[in-house]
Each structure stands twice: as C-alpha cells, then as structure tokens.
Amino acid sequence: MEKYVDYFGEDHEAVRQTVRKYVERDIKPFVHEWEEAGTFPRELYAKSAEAGLSGIYYPEEYGGTGGDIFMKIVCLEELVRCGSGGITASLGTLDLALPPILALGTEEQKQKFVVPVIAGQRIAALAITEPGAGSDVAGISTKAVKDGDHYVVNGSKTYITSGIRADQITCAVRTGGKGYEGVSLLVIESDTPGYAVSKPLKKMGWWASDTAQIFFDDCRVPADNLLGMEGAGFIGIMENFQKERLWAAVIATTTAQLALDESIRYAREREAFGKPLTGFQVTRHKLAEMATLVEASREFNYRVAAAMNAGMDQVTQVSMAKNFACEVGDRVTYEAVQIHGGAGYMREYLVERLYRDMRILSIGGGTTEIMKEIISKRIL
Numbered sequence: 001m002e003k004y005v006d007y008f009g010e011d012h013e014a015v016r017q018t019v020r021k022y023v024e025r026d027i028k029p030f031v032h033e034w035e036e037a038g039t040f041p042r043e044l045y046a047k048s049a050e051a052g053l054s055g056i057y058y059p060e061e062y063g064g065t066g067g068d069i070f071m072k073i074v075c076l077e078e079l080v081r082c083g084s085g086g087i088t089a090s091l092g093t094l095d096l097a098l099p100p101i102l103a104l105g106t107e108e109q110k111q112k113f114v115v116p117v118i119a120g121q122r123i124a125a126l127a128i129t130e131p132g133a134g135s136d137v138a139g140i141s142t143k144a145v146k147d148g149d150h151y152v153v154n155g156s157k158t159y160i161t162s163g164i165r166a167d168q169i170t171c172a173v174r175t176g177g178k179g180y181e182g183v184s185l186l187v188i189e190s191d192t193p194g195y196a197v198s199k200p201l202k203k204m205g206w207w208a209s210d211t212a213q214i215f216f217d218d219c220r221v222p223a224d225n226l227l228g229m230e231g232a233g234f235i236g237i238m239e240n241f242q243k244e245r246l247w248a249a250v251i252a253t254t255t256a257q258l259a260l261d262e263s264i265r266y267a268r269e270r271e272a273f274g275k276p277l278t279g280f281q282v283t284r285h286k287l288a289e290m291a292t293l294v295e296a297s298r299e300f301n302y303r304v305a306a307a308m309n310a311g312m313d314q315v316t317q318v319s320m321a322k323n324f325a326c327e328v329g330d331r332v333t334y335e336a337v338q339i340h341g342g343a344g345y346m347r348e349y350l351v352e353r354l355y356r357d358m359r360i361l362s363i364g365g366g367t368t369e370i371m372k373e374i375i376s377k378r379i380l
Helices: 010-026 028-037 043-050 069-080 085-091 094-104 107-113 233-269 281-309 315-345 350-362 368-379
Strands: 124-127 143-147 150-161 168-174 183-189 195-197 211-222
Touching: 010 028, 010 043, 010 069, 028 085, 043 085, 069 085, 069 233, 069 281, 085 233, 085 350, 094 107, 094 124, 094 168, 094 183, 094 233, 124 150, 143 168, 150 168, 150 183, 168 233, 183 211, 183 233, 233 281, 233 315, 233 350, 281 315, 315 350, 315 368
Parallel strands: 124 168
Antiparallel strands: 143 150, 150 211, 168 183, 195 211
C-alpha cells in the first residue's frame, strides 16, 4: 500500500496480511457454495475471533486488539475481497450492535454483552428498522413498558442482518412519547420468552447473510438490560452512525475495486473480432474511467477516516463519502457486467454477485436521500 503510506504503517500491513491469509484459507474457497446455500457455518464467527478479526478496533479490556480506525478499514477491505457482501455484512454486525453498549452501557453490561461477542461465542445484531419505520428512527413503534424490574416489549423489527442467528440484539424501543426523546435501547436476548424470529428473508443480494423479521409478544426483558437512561436511545444510535457510514463507503469502494480487477482480467483474456477486448479503445477508456472513480472514492474515504481518527467533526464529509462511494460502486459494477457481456449475467462470474450485492449499500446505514438531507442542512 505504498500509495497510501500517510494512512497505513507497518502494523496495518501486518494486519492486512493476517486477514488476507485467513480469508484465502477459510472463506474464499467456500463462498460460491455458501452463497448458493444462502448461509454459512456458524463456526465462522469463532474462527474470525480466533484470527483476531472480531477484536480489531475494540478495547483490549473487553477482549479486543485495539488499533485505530485504519486497522478496521484494513480488515474490511480484506473481508470484502472474499467476494461475498453477505458474509462480510454478517461477520460485521457486531460493529453495529456493540458500539451503543460501549457508549452507554455499564461495566456489567459490557462484560455480559460485549466480551462474549468479541470472543466469537455469541452473535450480536442491531435492530432498529421496523415494517413502518426505516430511516425515520424517531417513528419506531415497538413499545417497551416498565413492569417492576422488567420491560414488557411488543412489536417487531425487520430486515435485521444476522437476525436468524443472533443471540442478542441491541434493540430500539419506545419507552416514552412520540419523537426521538421517547426512544431507548434495550439488549434483548434471543432466548427470552415472547421473542420469535421469521424464516430467512429472500433478498436480491447478500444471499449468504441471514436476514430476518423479529417479533416481540409480551417479551419480558430485564430492566438491567436498558442502555443508559430512558430516552437515551437516539443518542446511542447516532453514536455509531458516522462509523457505520464510513464502513459502508469502504465496502462500496472495495466492491468497485474487485469489479475493476475482474474486468481488467477478463478484458485481457477475452477475444472479439480477432483481438482481446483491451485492443478496443472503447474498452480501455471504460476501464480508465472506472479506475479513476475507484481511486477518487478510496482517497476520499481515507481522508475522512484520518479526520475522524483525529477527532474532527466529519458528519457532512462522511455522508458525502458514503453517497459518492455508493455511486461509484453502482457505476463500476454496472460497467463490469457490461464488459463481461453475457458472461457477466451468469452466476459463476463474480461480477454478477458484486452487481447485486452493491445495491443495498445505498439504502443501509442511511439512504442516499437521507445523506443528501444531512449534507444540505449542514452546508446551507
């Protein structure tokens, strides 16, 4: 990574090589099989923890390995290179579920709900989206009513990544009145009576990830599982949104890089009218444009990450970076399929999966439209 020496050092490169070897050995050979099956072995979480992936960027006192924001970027980039957005997303749901616990939780809660997840012994997911409330976090309707030393929870969540397997969810509930002030966060364990999970939801992409709807029917959750105070839920959710958007930007850009790499390889090998596709100016220029977009997006991500690492406010910039990276990912994966022609429409070719997997990134973690609202409010 000589081009990005200002961002990465020897420690980062060592982590990159470790993650790359793990992905090449334990994930990549099985990706097609897992994608077609719509799932992957649960043991992969434990293997990821053993390889040190789960603990990157988390405090050492909770089993993490520490490191700065670029350690997490290195890990994400190498995971995405396995070629399955679904596997990357599933192994990464702890990065959505744990930060609110670390930000708002007591020491007892961190020991109970963070340590086992980083160790690969439990699976954690974030549950915010509902059938009637997606980007509108203030509009959630799942209710949690205090009853002695428990909360009685009723409602449902949907599109929850790792929702089938999750042992615990960091769940947004309404404990008060309307709006943001009435939202709280509860950690709800999946073996709680009244907690039920749907069959896996079938999706356009991310086939290997399990995505579910979760139902709460008089689900009694210990009051000790409340994160922070009642009404602090929105703050807890916002605490992680900027990092989540940066992770999405990194995933989108790396997906685009994969599609570019596959396109260059295919264009060199595939012949048409007696010469390789690279012999045609239209193909060369298309690849040049794709490479330029990927390079610009990656540099934008790294610059924003460096500023976040330094403690600077990057709400506007990370929203821009997410939108730009997703536009780049959409464009580059589209062109990759076009370069592959009919082969690009076939499931045995990686670009077909990359094209499908890419589409969700403009929706998850805050839609393109929400990002534009954030940007416009901050610049006007």
